[in-house]
Amino acid sequence: MIIRILLLCGIAATGWLIFLRRNKLPIHIMIVFVGLGAGAAAVVSPGLADRAAKLVGVGRGADLIEYITIVVVMFVLMHYYTKFVELQSQVTHLTRELAILRGELDEKNKP
Amino acid sequence: MSAADRSGTWVVIAAFNEAKVIRDVVASVTRDGWPTVVVDDGSRDATQAEAKLGGAVALRHTINRGQGAALQTGITYALRHGARYIVTFDADGQHDAADIPLLIDALADHDIALGSRFLGKVEGASARRMAMLRTATKVSNKMSGMKLTDSHCGLRAFRATAAPKLTITQDRMAHASELLRKIRTSGMRVTEVPVTIRYTEHSMSKGQGGIQAVRIMFDYFFRA
Numbered sequence: 001m002i003i004r005i006l007l008l009c010g011i012a013a014t015g016w017l018i019f020l021r022r023n024k025l026p027i028h029i030m031i032v033f034v035g036l037g038a039g040a041a042a043v044v045s046p047g048l049a050d051r052a053a054k055l056v057g058v059g060r061g062a063d064l065i066e067y068i069t070i071v072v073v074m075f076v077l078m079h080y081y082t083k084f085v086e087l088q089s090q091v092t093h094l095t096r097e098l099a100i101l102r103g104e105l106d107e108k109n110k111p
Numbered sequence: 112m113s114a115a116d117r118s119g120t121w122v123v124i125a126a127f128n129e130a131k132v133i134r135d136v137v138a139s140v141t142r143d144g145w146p147t148v149v150v151d152d153g154s155r156d157a158t159q160a161e162a163k164l165g166g167a168v169a170l171r172h173t174i175n176r177g178q179g180a181a182l183q184t185g186i187t188y189a190l191r192h193g194a195r196y197i198v199t200f201d202a203d204g205q206h207d208a209a210d211i212p213l214l215i216d217a218l219a220d221h222d223i224a225l226g227s228r229f230l231g232k233v234e235g236a237s238a239r240r241m242a243m244l245r246t247a248t249k250v251s252n253k254m255s256g257m258k259l260t261d262s263h264c265g266l267r268a269f270r271a272t273a274a275p276k277l278t279i280t281q282d283r284m285a286h287a288s289e290l291l292r293k294i295r296t297s298g299m300r301v302t303e304v305p306v307t308i309r310y311t312e313h314s315m316s317k318g319q320g321g322i323q324a325v326r327i328m329f330d331y332f333f334r335a
Contacts, residue, residue, distance in 0.1 A: 088282065089280070089282075091174075091176070092176045092180045092282050095172045095173060095174060095176050095180070095184075096172075096176075096180065096183065096184040096187060098173060099150065099170040099171055099172050099173070099184055100170060100184065100187065100188050100191070102170070102171065103148075103168055103169070103170040103171075103188065106169075107168060
């Protein structure tokens with residue numbers, strides 16, 4: 001029982017934080033809330049996850065949740081890795097322009 | 112080669128913590144009349160100041176971005192200042208400025224001229240390093256589909272008109288492999304020119320080890 005309360009509190013806190021920091025399209029927020037809602041339903045009624053697992057051909061609800069979690073984590077990792085590479089490229093571009101500007105100013109101000 | 116020709120050829124040097132040697136390296140190039148731009152890649156020593164004393168335009172990356180990024184910064188600067196030919200030259204004293212006219216001459220009927228130590232001369236290298244370089248060339252040829260005698264010589268020259276097709280996006284060491292891939296896919300005319308490489312204690316201390324090789328492969332396949 002205690003674990004259910006803790007998990008529901010965690011899901012609620014996550015939902016609240018996402019709601020406060022929302023800067024994406026409404027559809028993105030909706031998808032996240034549907035995911036959180038499904039998670040809350042699985043916590044309140046574990047039988048739901050078992051039934052869903054049987055529907056898609058997985059033995060146990062816990063296994064289904066684990067598989068979904070792995071796929072979601074992989075997706076999030078790839079998403080942020082792509083963002084990271086993009087940011088690196090932007091930092092290089094800015095560093096380059098700054099170096100060239102400063103160099104040109106130095107050359108102009110040469111005695 | 113006339114002074115006017117030399118003014119249209121920019122030598123680009125990427126340098127990181129090279130204060131000990133950069134002034135002499137730059138002076139060996141500027142003494143022959145080649146306009147030179149050094150990009151200090153966020154060094155913790157006086158590399159930029161020393162490069163200026165050698166007679167180069169010295170740019171500085173506020174933060175370290177890697178050799179590929181520094182080279183591209185120098186190339187961009189040179190292009191914006193009217194370069195017709197661009198030569199990339201190492202900062203650690205391995206290269207000989209006397210080879211620059213040979214590379215530029217080769218551009219008369221080619222878009223890119225790559226230096227080759229195996230067609231030219233190597234001084235001071237251990238047998239182990241030579242074997243490592245030959246292996247790297249074989250692997251690189253397999254990857255790029257080219258048939259070069261030396262795939263990773265930093266002494267190379269290309270026409271300004273070829274530069275847009277050779278833009279370096281690999282910030283770190285994988286830029287050498289990236290360039291070969293771009294040369295291959297662009298269909299530009301490429302040739303190899305015999306050059307002299309002199310290994311010193313200093314340049315050997317800056318060489319790439321096995322762990323670096325793994326990192327280069329990672330960058331090449333998974334970044335940009």
